[in-house]
Amino acid sequence: MNEEIKDIAIKFESVSKTFYINTTPSDSIRKKIFNIFSRTNLKTIYAIKNANFTIIKGDFVGIIGHNGSGKSTLLKLIIGSIEPDKGGQIITRGKIIRLALGMGFDPNLTARDNIYVNGSIMGLSFKEIGKRFDGILKFAGLENFVDTPIKFYSSGMVSRLAFSIAMHIESEILLIDEFFGGVGDIDFQEKSHKAFTETIIKNKTVLFVSHNLDLIQAYCNKVIKINGGILEFYNSVDESIRDYKKVN
Numbered sequence: 421m422n423e424e425i426k427d428i429a430i431k432f433e434s435v436s437k438t439f440y441i442n443t444t445p446s447d448s449i450r451k452k453i454f455n456i457f458s459r460t461n462l463k464t465i466y467a468i469k470n471a472n473f474t475i476i477k478g479d480f481v482g483i484i485g486h487n488g489s490g491k492s493t494l495l496k497l498i499i500g501s502i503e504p505d506k507g508g509q510i511i512t513r514g515k516i517i518r519l520a521l522g523m524g525f526d527p528n529l530t531a532r533d534n535i536y537v538n539g540s541i542m543g544l545s546f547k548e549i550g551k552r553f554d555g556i557l558k559f560a561g562l563e564n565f566v567d568t569p570i571k572f573y574s575s576g577m578v579s580r581l582a583f584s585i586a587m588h589i590e591s592e593i594l595l596i597d598e599f600f601g602g603v604g605d606i607d608f609q610e611k612s613h614k615a616f617t618e619t620i621i622k623n624k625t626v627l628f629v630s631h632n633l634d635l636i637q638a639y640c641n642k643v644i645k646i647n648g649g650i651l652e653f654y655n656s657v658d659e660s661i662r663d664y665k666k667v668n
Contacts, residue, residue: 485646514592
């Protein structure tokens, strides 16, 4: 394997993703089954169109675009939860996790149970979660609420728990939906911001979805701009933001 290939974290080659949405209401089971196999009444949505780009290990790539532009579809393709259209190829090298505050939480479960559920979703074994369990609770400051269902938590408590779990997850590639360093009260904001920069993103390849252009400018070294499923890859963050503002 040559050095160029070894340095690749993510590579898209002619990747497209098309969805077919049924626009005709059907009352009978027979019609519903027929509509599954027939595209006559289906609306075609081109979520991603012929995307080609390469992300190198250690890149911090911002992803910008309006709601519905294709950002979530892009992350799902990268993590493998959906498949691209035929003819496209996606190469990823390294363990990938997707982080978003509260993702995978069940409000009816306790913090203890949610730590195990959330950790499992992110690829940890129960044994690995057990080793990190006390550290997660301590960082979040929730030792006294470990067996309380999180539906009784304040939003700040939920944020602290979610952030603390994310901080203890190991991976090479992070997909982050909106910034979540600086959550909770003032003291925790300072602690979490430091942990975000010194622990969570350190020595990792990061794809960062955000509408906050100031954060994109502060953290990213490259940007993917998505508009109507069409991707533009920028090596210059300033140029990407200037172009984005021109059409917004």
